[in-house]
Amino acid sequence: MSKKILLEKIDIPDIREYEVYRKSGGYASVEKALKTMTPDDVIEQVKTSGVRGRGGAGFPMGLKWSFIDRKSGKPRHLVVNADESEPGTFKDRYLMHHIPHLLIEGAIVSSYALEANLSYIYIRGEYMWIFKILEKAIKEAYANGWLGKNILGTGYDLDLYVHCGAGAYICGEETALIESLEGKRGNPRIKPPFPAVSGLWGEPTVVNNVESVSTVSWIINNGGEEYAKIGLGKSTGTKLMSASGHIKNPGVYEIELGMSVDEFFNSDEYCGGMMDDRPLKACIPGGCSVPVLPPRYLFKTANGEDRLITYESLADGGFVTGSSLGSGGFIVYNDTACIVRNTWNF
Ligand SMILES: Cc1cc2nc3c(=O)[nH]c(=O)nc-3n(C[C@H](O)[C@H](O)[C@H](O)COP(=O)(O)O)c2cc1C
Known part of the structure; x- marks a missing residue:
């Protein structure tokens, strides 16, 4: 908890x-x-x-x-x-x-x-x-x-x-x-x-x-x-995450910074995993201004480390294999979503 x-x-x-x-x-x-x-x-x-x-x-x-x-x-x-x-x-x-x-x-x-x-x-x-x-x-x-x-x-x-x-x-x-x-x-x-x-x-x-x-x-x-005791490293405290898209439990969650993306994404306490158990296509972890992550870079960094919800870990890999915590708008897409259309919409 x-x-x-x-x-x-x-x-x-x-x-x-x-x-x-x-x-x-x-x-x-x-x-x-x-x-x-x-x-x-x-x-x-x-x-x-x-x-x-x-x-x-x-x-x-x-x-x-x-x-x-x-x-x-x-x-x-x-x-x-x-x-x-x-x-x-x-x-x-x-x-x-x-x-x-x-x-x-x-x-x-x-x-x-x-x-x-x-x-x-x-x-x-x-x-x-x-x-x-x-x-x-x-x-x-x-x-x-x-x-x-x-x-x-x-x-x-x-x-x-x-x-x-x-x-x-x-x-x-x-x-x-x-x-x-x-x-x-x-x-x-x-x-x-x-x-x-x-x-x-x-x-x-x-x-x-x-x-x-x-x-x-x-x-x-x-x-x-x-x-400062809460959180991880230079990402102290808690963060409100707005979770939306093709997940089981969309909503606003307060998490301690440092939680793994895996836990936030899959735990029933938070996003609860993919809606209808369809495949994950991509996730934008910090609101529409931040880079889109495909599944292989969402849960792990390019170095194979667990991706954590911190300013540092989400940004690891820069704009190529990384993204950003941004405003904490965690938007999830399943395989039916078109990233091009979505980007055009943004
Ligand atoms: C295009 C653009 C839109 C922004 N929209 C918001 C916004 O809706 N809410 C917000 O708090 N900051 C927004 N920001 C960031 C603000 O410019 C500013 O950095 C922020 O309000 C500072 O507050 P903070 O230091 O508490 O984050 C936006 C920045 C840009 C470049």
Whole structure:
């Protein structure tokens, strides 16, 4: 049984509701961070955890936070990337739909670490029902003193807004997302400057994925060192996998990084093997942007080692005999699928 961090409370009835979430220990990380830690302490814990961004690129989260420009004196922002536009990826939707307060709690602690007083959640246009769930949850957070002025009497102020996009794949790319948030067409910007120096309205901004931000509360409650004990090597912690296609059990699963592809693919606890026991043709292990793997390179690397679900192992072999963990969108095809047609569709 893999350790659960993000989905630990998912089976508690009505966990979407504020009262239930709070009773389950929710918002404890905000109390701990704001009352007992400095923003630098929070950044240090996230660095120690080794957690890497879950939006696709896998960039170390604490390191990204440490790049934020604090010298310019300009306002800073956290922007949560809830665009989830990568085909085959539906884990952020799952989190926000079932346990929205986990994201809001993580966004408050993350904003505090960045010393941001105005932060946003940018959500794709097709997720209108989740937009409403988040708006309600944010209202509850304001009503209970977790957002707004002088949070918990600590002098820290934070406003958090949800902004709805119009539904465009490119708006998941962080600089296009920022353009869109500013009210413009979602065209990517040339980098540098990176958003940590010049982001939203030219102000220092950190963009992080929903899953990344939702992980922060556990790290603060339990410590970065505890988090770093989970997973394998530089792939610390757990990862949400969106499993779809010709498998017996499609769905969202939280796994400890380091699990073998074989276990994830064949175990009844996860994908459960091929639907109707038809032959496997190919798998895209990390969302549509990553290379397709044929069966011989899915379970073993070109060197004959077991393929593991880590950033390193899935990338072993590069774009020829390897792929990437990407956003964790695990798409499986049986022998009836046409890879050319599928690629054309993408
Ligand atoms: C074309 C394109 C689309 C992207 N779409 C998403 C997306 O839907 N969600 C997301 O979190 N990141 C997406 N990204 C990655 C973001 O640019 C950015 O790296 C990410 O939000 C950073 O968060 P993280 O460090 O927590 O992963 C996309 C990148 C590209 C190039």
